[in-house]
Amino acid sequence: MSAMRALAGLVVKGPLQAGLVIVLATALAMAAPPLTSVLIYAGGGALALYTLYAGAAAGLAALAGSLAFIGGLLLAAGGQVAPALLLVLYWLPVWLAAAVLRYTVSLSAALLALTAIGLLLVVLAFAWLGDPAAWWQQQLQPLVEQLASQAELGLDRGELESAAERTARLMTGLMSAGLVFAALFSLLLGRWWQSLLVNPGGLGKEFLALALGRGPTLAAAALLGLASLDLGVAADFATQLALVVLVPLVLVGLAAIHASLAARGVGRGWLVALYLVVGLLPQALLLVAVVGLLDPWLDLRRRSGARG
Numbered sequence: 045m046s047a048m049r050a051l052a053g054l055v056v057k058g059p060l061q062a063g064l065v066i067v068l069a070t071a072l073a074m075a076a077p078p079l080t081s082v083l084i085y086a087g088g089g090a091l092a093l094y095t096l097y098a099g100a101a102a103g104l105a106a107l108a109g110s111l112a113f114i115g116g117l118l119l120a121a122g123g124q125v126a127p128a129l130l131l132v133l134y135w136l137p138v139w140l141a142a143a144v145l146r147y148t149v150s151l152s153a154a155l156l157a158l159t160a161i162g163l164l165l166v167v168l169a170f171a172w173l174g175d176p177a178a179w180w181q182q183q184l185q186p187l188v189e190q191l192a193s194q195a196e197l198g199l200d201r202g203e204l205e206s207a208a209e210r211t212a213r214l215m216t217g218l219m220s221a222g223l224v225f226a227a228l229f230s231l232l233l234g235r236w237w238q239s240l241l242v243n244p245g246g247l248g249k250e251f252l253a254l255a256l257g258r259g260p261t262l263a264a265a266a267l268l269g270l271a272s273l274d275l276g277v278a279a280d281f282a283t284q285l286a287l288v289v290l291v292p293l294v295l296v297g298l299a300a301i302h303a304s305l306a307a308r309g310v311g312r313g314w315l316v317a318l319y320l321v322v323g324l325l326p327q328a329l330l331l332v333a334v335v336g337l338l339d340p341w342l343d344l345r346r347r348s349g350a351r352g
Contacts, residue, residue, distance in 0.1 A: 049194045049241065051065070056093065062098075063109045063110045067114060070084060070087040070089075087110075091110070091142070091230070092139075093142075094234075096145060096146050099146065100139070103121065104238055107135050115150035136294070139233045140158075151251070152254055155295065158228055158231070159260075159292050162224035162291070163289070166217060176284075177212045178212070188201070213280060217286070217287030219282060220288050232247065251346070255296060256296055257340060258340040263294075268337075269286050284332035292336070295336070296336035297333055298319075298322065298336075300339045303314060305318070
């Protein structure tokens, strides 16, 4: 814990120190993937922490400086710019969410901001590509060809093509949801680092109180309902949006369950078991999302507190 506090202290010393941590973590993440890929979150966390500490303008300056340095390294290494573009796509939501959190002091507002970014990306993908599924299928085709050519795997080409087609129809939503999750993880990491410096235990209290409110939750329910209908392109579009809104619903559901269990005085083992089940069983995520969807009306936290 002291090492984490020292790292956080280094980040908030100034833009150069913040940029150093962002660049170093990002460079290491790119050095030996997938072993070091997790360090990309540390770079985003440092950006979030510095934005929370110094403000939106200072955070944006640190982002721009880090991006310029990483871009220079990539050009020197071989002229690849795609990773730099991906960093822009990842760092900008982290910076914006941190700025929202700094000025609203509301984790819920920051979560809604990230969700809005994810939804906007889906809208832009459909507006730009027309049929994103067809574009994704083209990107997946080389993988299909590679797998089909390996006779020792015994994979049927027809089944591979069918799997690629099904996957392509979901890729826009999955990628946008993945971006929201990654940015959210970095934001929470940055907020945790900040709490180590100025408010120990503060992030835990913010997380347990996390809620979306009835308006955003009803909008999410409408998207999920539309996605379940057989409406052709409209349903496909709604499905991509629904994948994005599952991220905040799962987080709110986890917060509600965690707070309810904690208020009932259950042992730490039950909380560990909760997160293990959610991490290991994808089906459990849907159940947690349902809790998040019903949270404004179930009000598990108030009920548990009243019983306690």
